[in-house]
Amino acid sequence: MINIQHLSKQFGGFKAVDDLSLSVDAGETLVLLGTSGCGKTTTLRMLNRLVEPDGGTIHIDGIDVREQPAPELRRRIGYVIQDGGLFPHYTVAEAIATVPRLLNWTPDIIDQRTRELLDKLQLPVGSLNRYPSELSGGQRQRVGLARALAVRPPVVLMDEPFGALDPFTRRHVRRELFGLTELSETTVVLVTHDVSEAIELADRIALMDKGRLVQIGTPDELLQRPANDFVRDFLDDKPHRLRG
Numbered sequence: 001m002i003n004i005q006h007l008s009k010q011f012g013g014f015k016a017v018d019d020l021s022l023s024v025d026a027g028e029t030l031v032l033l034g035t036s037g038c039g040k041t042t043t044l045r046m047l048n049r050l051v052e053p054d055g056g057t058i059h060i061d062g063i064d065v066r067e068q069p070a071p072e073l074r075r076r077i078g079y080v081i082q083d084g085g086l087f088p089h090y091t092v093a094e095a096i097a098t099v100p101r102l103l104n105w106t107p108d109i110i111d112q113r114t115r116e117l118l119d120k121l122q123l124p125v126g127s128l129n130r131y132p133s134e135l136s137g138g139q140r141q142r143v144g145l146a147r148a149l150a151v152r153p154p155v156v157l158m159d160e161p162f163g164a165l166d167p168f169t170r171r172h173v174r175r176e177l178f179g180l181t182e183l184s185e186t187t188v189v190l191v192t193h194d195v196s197e198a199i200e201l202a203d204r205i206a207l208m209d210k211g212r213l214v215q216i217g218t219p220d221e222l223l224q225r226p227a228n229d230f231v232r233d234f235l236d237d238k239p240h241r242l243r244g
C-alpha cells in the first residue's frame with residue numbers, strides 16, 4: 001500500500017530523516033515510534049507532501065506521490081494532528097464537510113455521512129453547529145478524526161493524535177476510536193513517542209533514532225527480539241505498562 005525507499009530530508013545540513021526504507025500493508029496500523037526529534041513527524045509529512053524529501057521515493061498504491069498534485073493527493077489521505085487541528089472559525093459540520101465539498105458531494109450525501117460519523121464517533125448531534133472552542137479536548141479529537149475519515153480515504157496519517165488529552169481520556173478515546181471497524185479497515189500511519197500507546201495500537205512498530213530506522217516489527221517481535229540495546233532500553237522504559 002505504502003512503499004518508502006531510501007527517503008531522506010535535511011534541514012540546513014542536519015539529517016532529520018536518513019535513508020529510511022519501509023512499507024505499510026493495506027489495512028495495517030504502522031506506528032512510528034522514537035525519541036523527540038528523531039524524524040517521525042518529518043517522515044509522516046513527507047507522505048502527504050507537507051514536506052518535500054531531498055532523496056528517495058514514496059509510492060502509495062503504486063503511484064509516486066510526487067507525480068500527483070499535492071492538493072489532490074491530500075484529499076485521498078486523511079490527516080489528524082494533536083488537538084484535532086481544527087480551524088477555529090469552522091463549525092463541526094463545516095469541518096467534517098471540508099473535503100466532501102471539494103469533491104463536489106451533494107449536500108444530502110454530506111449530511112448523511114456527517115450524521116453517520118457523529119454516531120460512530122459518539123458525538124452529540126447538537127455539536128454540529130458548535131465551534132472547536134465550545135468542545136472538550138476529546139470531542140475536538142473525535143471531530144478531527146471525523147473530518148479525516150469523511151471521504152473514506154484509504155490512508156490516514158496521525159501525528160500524536162491523543163497528545164493533548166489527559167492520560168485517562170487518552171486511553172479511553174484511543175480504545176474507542178481504534179475499535180471502529182471503519183478505522184481498522186484503513187491503512188494508518190501514526191506517530192507517537194508513547195511506548196504503551198505504540199504497543200496497544202500497532203500492527204507493527206517502526207522504531208526510529210536520529211533519522212534512521214532502527215527496527216521494524218510487531219510489538220511482540222520488538223519486545224522479544226530487540227535488534228540492539230537501544231531497542232531494548234527504549235521499550236524497557238515502561239515495562240510495567242507493556243506487559244500488564
Ligand SMILES: Nc1ncnc2c1ncn2[C@@H]1O[C@H](COP(=O)(O)OP(=O)(O)OP(=O)(O)O)[C@@H](O)[C@H]1O
Binds near residue numbers: 035038040041043
Ligand atoms: N522545518 C524545519 N526546519 C528546521 N529543522 C526542522 C524542521 N522540521 C523539523 N526539523 C528538525 O528535524 C528533526 C526531526 O524533527 P521531527 O519533528 O521530524 O521529529 P519528531 O521525531 O517528530 O519529534 P517530536 O516527537 O519532538 O515531534 C528535529 O531536530 C527538528 O528540530
